[in-house]
Each structure stands twice: as structure tokens, then as C-alpha cells.
Amino acid sequence: MVKIYIDPGHGGNDPGAVSNGLSEKNLTLQIGHFLSDYLNKNYQDVSVQMSRTKDETVSLRERTNKANNWGADLYLSIHVNAGGGSGFESYIFNGQFANQSRTKQLRSQIHDTIVSEMNWNDRGKKEANFHVLRETRMSAVLTESGFIDHRQEARLMRNNDWLKKVAVSHAKGIARAFNLKETSQSLLDDPLYRVVVGSFLKEKNAREKVDLLKKKGYESYIFPFAQQNKRYYRVIAGAFRQRENANRRVNDLKKDGFESFIVEV
Secondary structure, three states: OEEEEEEEOOEOOEOOOEEOOEEHHHHHHHHHHHHHHHHHHHEOOEEEEEOOOOOOOOOHHHHHHHHHHHOOOEEEEEEEEOOOOOOEEEEEEOOOOOOHHHHHHHHHHHHHHHHHHHOOOEEEEEEEOOHHHHOOOOEEEEEEEEEOOOHHHHHHHOOHHHHHHHHHHHHHHHHHHHOOOEOOHHHHOOOOEEEEEEEEOOHHHHHHHHHHHHHOOOOOEEEEEEEOOEEEEEEEEEEEOOHHHHHHHHHHHHHOOOOOEEEEO
């Protein structure tokens, strides 16, 4: 079993880069969820954990400790760039470490696959002294997918299909690096059912709904998405492989006073 730890950068009181009406923390979370879903649905013998599944503050130490304690095979930190420029770049730790050769190999396969799949301007394979690269005991790679302050790339970032393409390119890179086998076609056709408890134009309203759900014992998270040039914040209270389980969650929510609906992905 290959263990992939997905770390959507920033979150909570740390928005990351902000430009063109977009926030990095929301984009990385969307890509992270799309990536997790795609890996789980399309490849065999892979297990996925995420550092955060909603808009919350998670310290860098918490992120790396969780990955180390789990014994992940790959730590993938997802980011969106800023500061002028366009295209894709990736990072590994710039010091000496035990699995350096293996990390370079994995990073190269992931990086090259993403650049090829996205037809991106390749800004290079780089090294840096980032906490998430330095304090992880497994191979760790940080990706920077596009520039939030580049007008054309920011326009693409508003499109859910484009964000899914970014996630799929990451997944294909991971699959290539770890020689993951694809799931059989019958399982590929199985949808994922998300239970949605509200869709809001204001993130503040979505957070309030998450807090109400938490008080009733429902774990939930915010999933930003774009539709007709508007950004919405969906509150998700469960994602299920079986429709009947999603229906059961909808019924339980209704008993507790929450209206919800199911979305297939």
C-alpha cells in the first residue's frame, strides 16, 4: 500500500497569496480534494490522507508530524505561486538527507508529468529550506501550480475543470513515480456522492454552517467552486461511495434540522 499525504497549503487565518479576487488557501484545498478523489477512485493499493479537509488553520509542525506518524511514502505540498511570472515549478529540500536520491527521482517524474499534461511553462526543479520539506521523514515535494497574480492564469483558476486537470496531472505524476496500477473499469465508473448542506456566496456564512454542524456532531468542510463566473462555498457533510450511505446522511441531517442534497462527482 502506497501512502500519499496531501498538504493543501495555507488555510484558516493564513490565506496564502491573494490576487484577482482569489485566495491561495481555497485553490489548494480544491486541488487537494480533487487529487484525493482521483487517486482513490483510479488507482489500486493507494491510501490518502490530507493535512486539512476544510478551511482551517493547521500549523506546519502539525502537518509534518501527522505525516511522519502515519508513515507516509510521499508528502505532497500543494501551492499556487505569486510574485510575477507564469507556469509551474517544484521544490525539494536543499540540504542533505537520507532519501535524497529517491526524492529527486520521484520529484522528477511528478514534475515532468505535470508540465507535460498541463503544457506549462517549466520554471524548473528547485530546492529550498521549507519546513514541510525539511521536517518530513519521507520523500517530500512542494508544487507551485500557476501564478495567482497572472491575469490569464488567474482566469483559469476560476474554472473547476481546470483545477481538476491540475489535480489529475499531479495524480498521474504520482502514479508514474510509484508505478501505481489503475483500478478496473467497473470501479472507475462508480461515482462519489457528496452531501451538501448549503452553498454560499460569502465564506463567512459557510463557516457559520460548519460550526453549527460541528455542534451537532457532523464533521464537515468547505469546498469552494466556481459556477457562471461566481465563486460559491459549499459545505460538505460527508462523501460516500454508496448512494444509500449518502441518503442515510441526508435523512440524519434532516432529523437534526439541516436541509441537504447529494452531488455526484
